[in-house]
Amino acid sequence: MPILTKSDFAAAVPCPGRLLACDVGDKTVGIATCDAMQRLALPLETIRRGKFTVDSTRIGRLLADRETTALVVGLPVSLSGEEGPRCQSTRQFARNLEKALGPLSILMWDERMSTAAVQRSMIGDLNMRRDRRAEVIDAHAAAYILQGALDALNHLRLAI
Numbered sequence: 001m002p003i004l005t006k007s008d009f010a011a012a013v014p015c016p017g018r019l020l021a022c023d024v025g026d027k028t029v030g031i032a033t034c035d036a037m038q039r040l041a042l043p044l045e046t047i048r049r050g051k052f053t054v055d056s057t058r059i060g061r062l063l064a065d066r067e068t069t070a071l072v073v074g075l076p077v078s079l080s081g082e083e084g085p086r087c088q089s090t091r092q093f094a095r096n097l098e099k100a101l102g103p104l105s106i107l108m109w110d111e112r113m114s115t116a117a118v119q120r121s122m123i124g125d126l127n128m129r130r131d132r133r134a135e136v137i138d139a140h141a142a143a144y145i146l147q148g149a150l151d152a153l154n155h156l157r158l159a160i
């Protein structure tokens with residue numbers, strides 16, 4: 001399965017071309033996308049997790065509808081940098097997606113503190129109510145993850 005390193009991902013993913021990002025949780029999957037020039041990440045939607053076939057079909061439809069070239073999946077590494085059971089589960093989700101959807105370039109991206117950073121922004125900057133935050137936080141966390149990956153990819157491409 002092509003879960004790639006940052007440099008291999010940068011080489012494999014054409015620009016222009018849209019990317020999709022997933023913030024995989026136990027109950028939801030936050031989805032984000034970016035512009036074709038891979039500069040700006042935007043939250044797209046939150047999928048309530050159910051059967052994997054239903055979830056993967058929805059993600060596959062989003063990939064196709066946006067003519068997406070690759071996928072970034074947030075990896076929930078602990079603050080100490082260790083990978084625990086949630087990382088294993090997320091890696092398995094990515095492997096299962098690739099099996100279900102066919103060949104797909106995938107980058108696993110360290111998502112430490114993404115949800116906390118987004119939540120702080122929603123509370124402080126946007127003064128968003130708790131019930132509204134709960135509806136959109138996972139998609140916004142996916143956008144935060146994707147923006148970090150886009151910034152790193154663009155930096156790598158400039159260095160080449």
